[in-house]
Amino acid sequence: MQDLPSGKSVVTDTTTSILDRAAEAAVRATPGTLARRIRGLSDRMVAWIFIAPTIVLLLAINIFPLIWAIQLSFTNYRANRPNEPIKNIGLSNYSRILTDTDTWIAMQATAHFVFWTILLQTLIGFTLAYLIDRKFRGHAFWTTIILVPMMLSPAVVGNFWRFLYEPQIGLFTYIISFFTGIPPTDILMLSSVKLAPWAIIIVDTWMWTPYVMLICLAGLRSIPDYIYEAAEVDRASNWRQFWSITLPMALPFIMLAVLFRGIENFKMFDMVNLLTGGGPGSTTEVASITLKREAFEKWRTGFSSAFAIILFVAVFGLANIYVKVLNRVKSR
Amino acid sequence: MSAATAKKRRSNWPVWLRRGLLENIATAIIGTGFLMLFQPFALTLYTWSFVTMLFGTAMFIVVSKFPE
Numbered sequence: 001m002q003d004l005p006s007g008k009s010v011v012t013d014t015t016t017s018i019l020d021r022a023a024e025a026a027v028r029a030t031p032g033t034l035a036r037r038i039r040g041l042s043d044r045m046v047a048w049i050f051i052a053p054t055i056v057l058l059l060a061i062n063i064f065p066l067i068w069a070i071q072l073s074f075t076n077y078r079a080n081r082p083n084e085p086i087k088n089i090g091l092s093n094y095s096r097i098l099t100d101t102d103t104w105i106a107m108q109a110t111a112h113f114v115f116w117t118i119l120l121q122t123l124i125g126f127t128l129a130y131l132i133d134r135k136f137r138g139h140a141f142w143t144t145i146i147l148v149p150m151m152l153s154p155a156v157v158g159n160f161w162r163f164l165y166e167p168q169i170g171l172f173t174y175i176i177s178f179f180t181g182i183p184p185t186d187i188l189m190l191s192s193v194k195l196a197p198w199a200i201i202i203v204d205t206w207m208w209t210p211y212v213m214l215i216c217l218a219g220l221r222s223i224p225d226y227i228y229e230a231a232e233v234d235r236a237s238n239w240r241q242f243w244s245i246t247l248p249m250a251l252p253f254i255m256l257a258v259l260f261r262g263i264e265n266f267k268m269f270d271m272v273n274l275l276t277g278g279g280p281g282s283t284t285e286v287a288s289i290t291l292k293r294e295a296f297e298k299w300r301t302g303f304s305s306a307f308a309i310i311l312f313v314a315v316f317g318l319a320n321i322y323v324k325v326l327n328r329v330k331s332r
Numbered sequence: 333m334s335a336a337t338a339k340k341r342r343s344n345w346p347v348w349l350r351r352g353l354l355e356n357i358a359t360a361i362i363g364t365g366f367l368m369l370f371q372p373f374a375l376t377l378y379t380w381s382f383v384t385m386l387f388g389t390a391m392f393i394v395v396s397k398f399p400e
Binding site for chain 2: 098108114310313318
């Protein structure tokens with residue numbers, strides 16, 4: 001290496017020798033017994049030693065509660081009566097959940113919420129991403145402004161939207177009243193059976209559309225300019241370019257956003273709990289609210305564990321599809 | 333790559349048991365189970381949704397280990 005005249009190899013040599021000296025110093029500093037033990041270990045064993053704490057933590061925090069919940073789902077266990085004998089009741093909890101009309105209605109409420117939030121978030125998010133991608137003057141500033149709702153805590157968002165929805169003093173009801181002529185006291189966003197589900201959909205869309213926009217923007221920015229240039233040479237119209245280039249190439253990213261939001265909204269709890277608490281009646285009682293009521297109001301721990309497992313399988317299935325789509329995106 | 337090498341690499345695994353096809357079938361089953369869970373039309377479909385999803389998910393996990 002030294003016979004090379006370039007300065008670069010000299011620098012590399014110096015760095016290597018410094019590293020060698022540091023390694024030698026580290027070996028000298030290691031106590032003899034420990035050094036002998038480490039020298040006897042294979043690379044595979046050293047790798048296992050490094051990842052063991054993570055695996056132990058994962059087992060303790062994720063896997064153990066899951067296995068415990070599966071076990072509880074086959075019992076009549078109630079957390080508020082810990083001294084009562086636990087009886088194994090087989091698949092009875094699952095059978096009751098899957099034949100119960102109230103739970104079925106909760107699933108339908110979840111489906112309504114998930115469908116409309118995803119549809120609105122995808123449409124608005126993609127449109128915003130498409131506009132931001134035009135790179136007009138001040139687009140960076142507007143991107144930041146659009147991203148603000150996503151950065152807020154759901155607790156804060158839930159509380160201030162409660163104020164906005166107030167029939168007497170709410171700004172939202174005032175604006176709706178101004179444009180429609182309906183008296184603000186008649187616009188009961190959170191206590192009307194018809195409007196309450198839409199009130200939650202509006203808030204979730206307001207909060208999470210920027211997230212969809214970000215993913216779509218990443219997709220749009222990944223499309224190389226030369227494809228558009230080639231399309232312009234072929235005299236393709238803007239409309240044609242959108243349908244033949246922009247949409248197909250951004251589609252995997254849109255699908256990713258849909259799957260991300262689908263999984264998240266399927267488990268939605270905080271926003272619904274803060275805004276309506278599942279009411280009026282059980283109009284906005286989504287699956288996670290039912291689960292919370294069964295577990296911590298009725299104290300049917302076994303039953304709620306079975307319900308949690310059903311939701312887990314649904315989300316896990318969706319996550320599998322998500323991984324498949326993600327692999328397809330990666331391979332592009 | 334020579335013809336001999338290509339022949340050597342050819343797997344004896346049946347074509348209909350390849351990962352791609354079976355993963356697509358498993359995904360379709362999971363999707364069907366998902367729709368059955370959320371549909372508002374028949375309680376029977378809702379009742380069988382969990383079994384369908386569970387089967388689809390288990391199938392997905394198993395077939396994702398199959399050769400391409």
